[in-house]
Amino acid sequence: MNAIEIRNLTKAYPLFTVDDVSLDVRQGYITGLIGPNGVGKSTLIKMMLGIVRPDSGSVKILGCEMPKQEIAIKQRIGIVSDDCFYYEHLTIHDTKKLVAPFYDKWNDSKFKGYLDQFELSPKKKIGDLSKGMKIKLALAVALSHEAELLIMDEPTSGLDPVFRREMLDLLADMMQNERNSIIFSTHITTDLDRIADYITFINRGKIVFNEAKEDVLERYALIKGDMELLDSDIRKEFIGIRETAVGFEGLVDNRHKAAQLFGNHAVLETPSLEDIMYFTAKGGRVHA
Numbered sequence: 001m002n003a004i005e006i007r008n009l010t011k012a013y014p015l016f017t018v019d020d021v022s023l024d025v026r027q028g029y030i031t032g033l034i035g036p037n038g039v040g041k042s043t044l045i046k047m048m049l050g051i052v053r054p055d056s057g058s059v060k061i062l063g064c065e066m067p068k069q070e071i072a073i074k075q076r077i078g079i080v081s082d083d084c085f086y087y088e089h090l091t092i093h094d095t096k097k098l099v100a101p102f103y104d105k106w107n108d109s110k111f112k113g114y115l116d117q118f119e120l121s122p123k124k125k126i127g128d129l130s131k132g133m134k135i136k137l138a139l140a141v142a143l144s145h146e147a148e149l150l151i152m153d154e155p156t157s158g159l160d161p162v163f164r165r166e167m168l169d170l171l172a173d174m175m176q177n178e179r180n181s182i183i184f185s186t187h188i189t190t191d192l193d194r195i196a197d198y199i200t201f202i203n204r205g206k207i208v209f210n211e212a213k214e215d216v217l218e219r220y221a222l223i224k225g226d227m228e229l230l231d232s233d234i235r236k237e238f239i240g241i242r243e244t245a246v247g248f249e250g251l252v253d254n255r256h257k258a259a260q261l262f263g264n265h266a267v268l269e270t271p272s273l274e275d276i277m278y279f280t281a282k283g284g285r286v287h288a
């Protein structure tokens, strides 16, 4: 089963469109949603959660339809984002009293344990929390009601490196239960190098790929070589290419073909997710 099934989701803003996106997020795995700034990651997540209403298309979460079964769905998922959905004037303690009754599986002692671990005082007001503290609170709530699916929008961006690592460990713990699933958007791709199983890459409102991380890293290659290897036909093989005084560095999405094409004349390396994001985002300009 898929944790999330998105079909033909479209949202047109005056200057930007999430365009006919279909996507399966697999149950039992961690999926990283990557893409440069402003390509529609948050819009897609907000449409999944019913915060932004799509112009067309459908979303199913844990087998239930959004927004028809929204209340049942929200019992079973955790949302982690620094867009705070709580009342600013309430303390963490009062917020807990408000949200806990909503969840059938709320575990108060777990919640207290996470507040301690995350060094969040129950007496602090929501309005006084930093961006990172809001993420920590959202994570504490999510982990205290046995969420089967975490949907996280840029969860690591406001976090110091120490807590970032702690958080990745907590997510790995959650995945001990093989029915659990996580999707998180980020442009800090090194977090995904550590824990993601699948990568969904979105660029300019469209899905570029949604594949197992291992397959992505095997399929793409970073080619480095001398400028004399490049002619107009060869250039077309590249998704993106950077030329310098000493040579070129370019990304292809068919390592096998590139190996045949360049033989021993160029160096083929495995790109990082950041390389793939960089060259794909910049690529269009290079070929223009």
Ligand SMILES: Nc1ncnc2c1ncn2[C@@H]1O[C@H](COP(=O)(O)OP(=O)(O)OP(=O)(O)O)[C@@H](O)[C@H]1O
Pocket (backbone or CB within 6 Å): 013, 014, 015, 016, 035, 036, 037, 038, 039, 040, 041, 042, 043, 044, 187
């Ligand atoms: N309510 C809105 N009205 C008009 N345009 C919007 C609205 N919300 C988002 N956009 C536009 O949609 C585009 C995608 O924004 P979105 O926040 O989904 O991107 P993102 O990939 O999450 O970016 P980032 O990584 O910077 O958070 C942007 O150009 C943004 O200006």
